[in-house]
Amino acid sequence: MKKNIYIVLFGLLLSMGVVSCDNNTDLLFDESAAQRKTTAITEYNEALKSADQGWLFQYFPEETQKYGGYNYVVKFNQHDSVTVWSELMPDVTKPEISFYDVISYGGPVLTFNTYNPLMHYFANPSAGEYLAKGGDYEFLIMSNEKDVMTVKGIKTGNTMHLIKMNEPVDVYLSKLKGNTDFIGQGSFDANVDGTEVSVQEMNRNFTFSYSENDEVKSVTAPYIVTETGLSFYEPVEILGQTFQDFTLDKASYQLISNEGDMKIIIVIPPIDLNQATWYLDISTETDRSDAVLAGWQAAYDANDQAWGEQLASFIAMGEASATYGDYGMSFYSYPGPYRSHYNIAFGGVAGHSDYLDIIKLSAGFNWNWYTHLSVMVDLVVDNAPYIVEIDDPEAPMVVKLTSVANSDVWFILRK
Amino acid sequence: MNKIKYWLFVMVMVFVLSACSEDDEPNPDESVISVEAAEKNDFDRYLEKTFVDTYNISFQYKLQDIESDMNYALVPASYENSIKMANLIKYLCLDAYEEVAPEGFLKKYFPKMFMMVGSAGWHNNGTYTLGTAEGGLKITLYLINDLDVTDVQTLYSHYFRTIFHEFSHILHQTKDYTTDFDKISVTDYVGDSWNDAWDGQSSLARGFISDYSSKEANEDFVELIAHYITNTPESWDAKIEPAGDTGKAILAQKMAIIKSYLKEVWNIDIDALRNAIQTRAEKLGEQDLDNITIE
Numbered sequence: 089m090k091k092n093i094y095i096v097l098f099g100l101l102l103s104m105g106v107v108s109c110d111n112n113t114d115l116l117f118d119e120s121a122a123q124r125k126t127t128a129i130t131e132y133n134e135a136l137k138s139a140d141q142g143w144l145f146q147y148f149p150e151e152t153q154k155y156g157g158y159n160y161v162v163k164f165n166q167h168d169s170v171t172v173w174s175e176l177m178p179d180v181t182k183p184e185i186s187f188y189d190v191i192s193y194g195g196p197v198l199t200f201n202t203y204n205p206l207m208h209y210f211a212n213p214s215a216g217e218y219l220a221k222g223g224d225y226e227f228l229i230m231s232n233e234k235d236v237m238t239v240k241g242i243k244t245g246n247t248m249h250l251i252k253m254n255e256p257v258d259v260y261l262s263k264l265k266g267n268t269d270f271i272g273q274g275s276f277d278a279n280v281d282g283t284e285v286s287v288q289e290m291n292r293n294f295t296f297s298y299s300e301n302d303e304v305k306s307v308t309a310p311y312i313v314t315e316t317g318l319s320f321y322e323p324v325e326i327l328g329q330t331f332q333d334f335t336l337d338k339a340s341y342q343l344i345s346n347e348g349d350m351k352i353i354i355v356i357p358p359i360d361l362n363q364a365t366w367y368l369d370i371s372t373e374t375d376r377s378d379a380v381l382a383g384w385q386a387a388y389d390a391n392d393q394a395w396g397e398q399l400a401s402f403i404a405m406g407e408a409s410a411t412y413g414d415y416g417m418s419f420y421s422y423p424g425p426y427r428s429h430y431n432i433a434f435g436g437v438a439g440h441s442d443y444l445d446i447i448k449l450s451a452g453f454n455w456n457w458y459t460h461l462s463v464m465v466d467l468v469v470d471n472a473p474y475i476v477e478i479d480d481p482e483a484p485m486v487v488k489l490t491s492v493a494n495s496d497v498w499f500i501l502r503k
Numbered sequence: 504m505n506k507i508k509y510w511l512f513v514m515v516m517v518f519v520l521s522a523c524s525e526d527d528e529p530n531p532d533e534s535v536i537s538v539e540a541a542e543k544n545d546f547d548r549y550l551e552k553t554f555v556d557t558y559n560i561s562f563q564y565k566l567q568d569i570e571s572d573m574n575y576a577l578v579p580a581s582y583e584n585s586i587k588m589a590n591l592i593k594y595l596c597l598d599a600y601e602e603v604a605p606e607g608f609l610k611k612y613f614p615k616m617f618m619m620v621g622s623a624g625w626h627n628n629g630t631y632t633l634g635t636a637e638g639g640l641k642i643t644l645y646l647i648n649d650l651d652v653t654d655v656q657t658l659y660s661h662y663f664r665t666i667f668h669e670f671s672h673i674l675h676q677t678k679d680y681t682t683d684f685d686k687i688s689v690t691d692y693v694g695d696s697w698n699d700a701w702d703g704q705s706s707l708a709r710g711f712i713s714d715y716s717s718k719e720a721n722e723d724f725v726e727l728i729a730h731y732i733t734n735t736p737e738s739w740d741a742k743i744e745p746a747g748d749t750g751k752a753i754l755a756q757k758m759a760i761i762k763s764y765l766k767e768v769w770n771i772d773i774d775a776l777r778n779a780i781q782t783r784a785e786k787l788g789e790q791d792l793d794n795i796t797i798e
Contacts, residue, residue, distance in 0.1 A: 201565035203581035218625035
């Protein structure tokens with residue numbers, strides 16, 4: 089018995105010795121982890137530099153994509169420099185140049201590491217926006233396939249794409265601008281398979297509302313304008329169908345879904361009030377109805393009660409402040425005068441080329457101090473849509489708005 | 504028989520234990536840590552020569568935001584303003600110390616790393632951080648994209664007082680000053696409530712050159728140095744005038760200790776240092792701050 093135990097023990101030890109010395113195990117990779125990491129970074133860097141016309145960068149700032157998407161063109165040069173164009177730049181012949189790098193940080197990370205006014209636009213903080221507009225400038229590179237590089241914003245986690253350009257940047261950006269302007273000239277209406285879907289648009293985000301199984305549903309889709317139309321940030325399901333990419337058909341004023349059956353109709357209003365500052369002067373008797381005067385009077389009294397201030401008789405509408413990008417209605421309160429603003433959208437009404445719809449968007453500049461003026465905003469919004477009469481369609485100076493539902497509500501806007 | 508078994512056992516054990524020793528040596532020629540060497544540009548070469556070789560200071564102008572606090576939104580500094588700031592630090596600070604300090608002083612004691620940030624470090628209450636220092640080694644300067652080289656007072660308040668402040672911390676942490684200094688305002692230090700302890704009152708009248716000075720003796724000590732050398736004799740007198748006789752007497756007592764400390768411990772005449780900085784500040788307009796030619 090003892091002998092057998094010894095034999096087994098020897099056998100075991102010997103087999104251990106023999107097996108442990110097998111140095112012929114194959115390595116999974118030919119290179120070490122460090123070498124592979126360096127190789128990956130070099131490859132991505134070479135790929136970035138390989139695009140002679142640069143890359144289209146479909147950029148979505150902020151983790152909920154609340155500003156929608158913006159197009160950049162980035163061209164990676166020798167000596168770590170990068171040339172940046174943006175659809176927001178006023179002059180495409182003046183790109184901004186700065187530095188970039190591809191570094192290793194839990195994976196290959198593309199970083200724009202010296203200041204570039206265009207590339208860091210959404211990331212630059214201020215007193216009012218201490219977290220800026222939540223823009224990324226460091227991106228984890230996920231993949232590079234068929235001239236499309238997929239990256240992920242380090243701060244936002246947003247998935248974004250760099251697409252190799254095959255035409256000159258100025259040509260491409262002017263095409264995009266054409267589409268942006270065309271899409272931006274109206275308000276929207278939509279249908280899925282013939283079923284009506286209502287649409288609100290703000291900051292490159294669509295909000296679609298519709299009924300499904302007697303339930304009112306609402307879905308928000310951040311979008312970016314593309315060469316052919318527009319694309320949602322990610323696929324969105326409406327009435328059982330999934331949508332992401334749309335083709336702009338200028339002839340029919342429609343954005344038509346590439347997959348499924350959805351049409352977003354661009355409704356052109358009879359006048360684009362946002363192109364100028366218009367004034368409604370309550371003190372001019374012939375410029376407003378009694379119902380409008382009553383609404384203003386209520387706002388005047390509320391303002392007197394709240395602050396002991398006098399509400400100005402004129403109200404700015406349309407582009408109320410170009411400096412602050414405020415569109416909607418601005419009120420002035422004396423002494424000061426203090427301006428307070430409510431963001432409002434002016435849109436068309438499908439099937440009625442002379443109708444103007446007015447929709448509330450959000451509280452604006454100083455509004456938190458002047459919420460008591462809502463009575464006047466509500467009067468204007470609640471009586472929409474309006475029939476529009478324009479003095480001269482070529483060069484409008486005087487516009488009369490009369491409520492479709494209540495002809496007692498009318499007012500005249502003057503430039 | 505048992506002996507044979509014993510020897511056999513030992514031999515097998517030796518075989519087993521020694522079997523795997525052959526190829527497991529790491530290769531000393533191959534590092535497992537790879538550092539991707541970014542391509543060096545003219546500014547990098549200038550920094551290498553002016554800051555690294557001369558003073559062993561690393562000047563970082565390319566921001567790695569991924570390593571910073573994600574609760575802040577920061578943007579990188581512009582390349583052009585980083586060049587200006589590097590030259591300003593050299594001209595207004597390093598060269599000024601060089602004029603009055605002993606040989607090798609800066610290389611040995613000056614903070615080892617500068618980090619440039621383009622924006623301010625904004626907080627959610629509308630205030631912002633101007634500069635931070637980590638362990639006296641790394642100084643981060645913010646607002647580099649707003650740099651205005653024609654405004655000396657803002658240069659002092661936004662950037663240079665931070666640098667002089669942090670550098671002075673390194674000095675007293677290396678060789679401490681006399682405890683006599685601590686005793687002067689011992690009952691007036693307010694600790695972390697320095698920011699709101701002086702509402703409507705003057706910290707200056709209690710012998711503090713800034714509200715932050717009243718935090719504790721060490722901060723008081725370095726704030727005095729930073730403010731003293733960023734003022735001309737005239738502007739210093741004007742600055743401390745509102746302190747009144749009591750405040751001025753306290754400040755004079757503290758300054759006397761600082762002067763003798765710097766002289767005796769570091770062989771630096773603070774008035775000569777102030778003079779060097781102020782003379783340089785006067786001639787700032789004549790400097791080419793965009794120059795990155797290696798001499």
